[in-house]
Amino acid sequence: MSLIANTPAPPYFAVIFTSTRTEGDNGYSEMATRMVELAAQQHGFLGMESAREDVGITVSYWSDLESIKNWKANAEHIEAQKTGRKSWYDSFKVRISKVEREYGI
Amino acid sequence: MSLIANTPAPPYFAVIFTSTRTEGDNGYSEMATRMVELAAQQHGFLGMESAREDVGITVSYWSDLESIKNWKANAEHIEAQKTGRKSWYDSFKVRISKVEREYGI
Numbered sequence: 001m002s003l004i005a006n007t008p009a010p011p012y013f014a015v016i017f018t019s020t021r022t023e024g025d026n027g028y029s030e031m032a033t034r035m036v037e038l039a040a041q042q043h044g045f046l047g048m049e050s051a052r053e054d055v056g057i058t059v060s061y062w063s064d065l066e067s068i069k070n071w072k073a074n075a076e077h078i079e080a081q082k083t084g085r086k087s088w089y090d091s092f093k094v095r096i097s098k099v100e101r102e103y104g105i
Numbered sequence: 106m107s108l109i110a111n112t113p114a115p116p117y118f119a120v121i122f123t124s125t126r127t128e129g130d131n132g133y134s135e136m137a138t139r140m141v142e143l144a145a146q147q148h149g150f151l152g153m154e155s156a157r158e159d160v161g162i163t164v165s166y167w168s169d170l171e172s173i174k175n176w177k178a179n180a181e182h183i184e185a186q187k188t189g190r191k192s193w194y195d196s197f198k199v200r201i202s203k204v205e206r207e208y209g210i
Contacts, residue, residue: 003125003159003160004123004124004125004160004196004197004198005123005198007198007200010200014119014121014200014202016119016121016164016204018109018110018154018164019109020108020109049123049160049162050158050160050162051156051157051158051159051160051161051162052156052158053155053156053157053158054108054156055108055109055154055155055156056156057154057155057156057162057164059121059123059162059164085210089210091109091209091210092109092209092210093109093110093112093207093208093209094207094208094209095112095115095119095204095206095207096204096205096206096207097119097202097203097204097205098202098203098205099121099200099201099202100201100202100203101200101201102198102199102200102201103198103199104196104197104198104199105190105194105196105197
């Protein structure tokens, strides 16, 4: 279950990962669960939000760019990225952004 | 139907709107459709992606902060924001971020 991430006061960073899936699971669900678990263990991880309908959106929050770079270079994550490009995603976009302001209820 | 937004080369801005809904529609679906239509007409609008499961995530992309400010102050949007706070959302968070880098397939 994904809820609204309890992030600290800005500035911090958001990785917006948007994707469309190929047909069939092909190991995707298991990998997705594992990647959430693994990301949460990384230094600088602040939280994650995720939902999928026609398009899937996962936003992960990080304290700094170095932590994002390290997560991208994580060995197990690299394997998932490879299979993602090859099998799981029809298309995807990763946007790295700096959160400057936030508000809400 | 929401697909991956075809945004230009960074830098540009992303408004990450994350929410959990109250029970029942209460006019929400009609408003949501109208707000997508209206946002797309605004100066500086670059695209939008949206999905909802336990949490709803809508990311809208904008060329500059001034355009985001103007959209927030749009009269019809202000009415929707009021009803959102009062009736549609249990909780929400708006994060304004600057996209610095993107890649994908």
